[in-house]
Amino acid sequence: MNMSYSVIARKWRPATFDEVIGQEAVIQTLKNSIAEGRIHHSLIFSGLRGTGKTSTARIYAKALNCKNGPTVEPCLECDACKEIAEGRDIDVMEIDAASNKGVDDIRNLKEIVQYPPIRDRYRVFIIDEVHMLSTHAFNALLKTIEEPPSYVVFILATTEPHKIPATIRSRCQIFEFKKIPPVQIIRHLKDICDKEGIDIEESALKLIVDASEGSMRDAQSLLDQIVSFSGGKITEEDVSIVLGVPDSTVFFKIFKAIVNDDRKSIVDILDKLEERNTDFVKFVLRLGEFFNNLLHAIVNNDKDFFPEELKEKKFSVEDVIRYLNVILQNERFVRESFNPRIAVELLLFKMVFASKVMPISELISKKKLINKTTTKTESEKLQNLNLDENQLKENHSDKGDDILNFVRKSFEDFEEIAPILRKAKLDLEGDIITVNLHPLPNSVKELIENKVFKSIEGNAHIKFQKRIKLNLEISGGNNNPVSESEKIANHPLVKKILEEFEGRIERIIK
Ligand SMILES: [Zn+2]
Incomplete structure (x- = not known):
């Protein structure tokens, strides 16, 4: 990319100390x-x-x-x-x-x-x-x-x-x-566009700023190039063509293809991107950003994020977290691969498979459906089976139980992340409840701590007339495989499942 000549950069060069940005x-x-x-x-x-x-x-x-x-x-x-x-x-x-x-x-x-x-x-x-x-x-x-x-x-x-x-x-x-913070570059470019009479989409601005990596001059040069390419009205698509990075519509297409197990579409989309000389290493970074934003949009019920045809659809937070994990685990392979395009294809296929992993709760409810005609005692047995694994383990005084039950019930108010919270192990000590969960993406952790916990703490204060504090604790990753396997085999829920389905443990996948 030739950054040597830029009309905009020259014209908008800061002239006073106060005009220097960032x-x-x-x-x-x-x-x-x-x-x-x-x-x-x-x-x-x-x-x-x-x-x-x-x-x-x-x-x-x-x-x-x-x-x-x-x-x-x-x-x-x-x-x-x-x-x-x-x-x-x-x-x-x-x-x-x-x-x-x-x-x-x-x-x-x-x-x-x-x-x-x-x-x-x-x-x-x-x-x-x-x-x-x-x-x-x-x-x-x-x-x-x-x-x-x-x-x-x-x-x-x-x-x-x-x-x-x-x-x-x-x-x-x-x-x-310092690197100039993206918000400041966006604000400045917006200001320039306003004054120059350039009509530019917000998402297009964001794409430019992402590509300029904290350099105001690069951002201005890119804006220059794009203006000479598309004139006074700039869309996200214009920017994506000039920069060789996909726009958000491409990511929604990929998302739909993954959800629908449509592997042919995935290959078609990648073919098109390759024709456009897409940088697949950057592509994966943006893919990760997209799924992170998607997660936020689902959790916050932000309909504006979605294109028209997906606005009314429901998506599973657990699936999106699984997709994000696949991206995080494979991003390095794409970067180091001699053929990033193939590595990306593999990554997207892994995401397709990731959505096929069925949560245990779903498996059990399927079994429930099959056994609709079971006798009363057997349906009672299933009732027990549905008991949450952690509730089996908790053992507390009555008063403490009230509070813990209240917290558990409150989890259900957060519909989108309730499936994650349901798996929490709760521990009450004094006025502090430790909520123990398996490793989570940072964005989810923040959400739980800043939104869910704050809200529950407030409600508990009103209900019990005392201040309780919720603490998130993340655990997982035991380096002693033997005892870990034993622990899993002896887990009450696992035992019940084995009994119920007449199965045995073949191997344990972490
Ligand atoms: Zn002077």
Whole structure:
């Protein structure tokens, strides 16, 4: 992708400290030093490409050299301000350390710094990609940085600060430019689109920002490319074509194919993506995001997430969690595979199979259906069988039982995740109830702790006139297979199932 030329990036380059986005700490420190008259003479700006290093360097140069300066608010109108913004101020020199000319400039540095600035207050050297300098050039630079004349300021910009010799680093004030948070890039791009009269879908913006990985310049360049591709109205599909990443409709198609065990559709979709030169490694990352968002949408009953034809359908949270697990477990294989396309196909097929695993509760209710005509005693037996496994194990005082039963009942209010919560082992000690569950995706954990627990704690307070606290505990993964197998074989529920279905344990799959 060619990032060298971007109309939007150039036009919307920040001109003042306050316009720099996502670098609050750096900007505040620079402003303070100017306001207090402590001018740094050697600065390192380190950070990812497109995070505002060179723009900030120019703003710093303007702040020092503005006719009203040094000031934290350069006027932007005097000759110095204008010429620095355009990169043609005679006293502010921008050197590209990666170019031949740059190397020559560094060689002549010692001589140049001897002369005071011609018009401005300070002679500023902005050295871009400074880590590209040779040892020889670094030595030349070191000599000038060691004893700089009072009118000289060096700003060394780099994406790889560790490649700058320690002798130079120790003489510089170091400023770290952070990856710009996605929300801030989205907000800024939206602002640009509004002002430029570009009509862009929110999902299209998100796709651009995902691809730009915290670099404002990349995000702006992508926006530029897409504008020249599709004009003033930009859809998610436009962006997906330009970037070679699938849009959300593709993920919904894949989701439907998995649910319907439609393996032919999966292959067809992948063929199309391959024709479009899709990057399958990125594809898997977005697939994971999609299923994570899907999980949130189901749990929060967010109908807006779904396309029209799926809005009224019910989906199983347990299935989606299983899909997510398959993605998490196989994502690395796709990344390392010599043929990511095949690895993705395999992953999607595994997801199809994952949805065929039948939960025990379902198995039992099927059995119940088959045995509809059973005698009374036998149906009673089944009644017992349906007793939750954990209720068999819990043994508490009456009062405690009331509270625990209340908590269990409350789980059912959260329809979508009740199947998970039902499996919890509860333990009451004092006013604290430990809810023990098997490993869960983080998003589900957060949901349980922030939504479910808070709500139950509130209701319990009203009902029992006392404060109880719910604590989530995750367990699982025993490294002693023998005792684990025994434990499983001796589990009351397992025993009952074996008895009921006249089965035996073949092997235990974790
Ligand atoms: Zn000015």
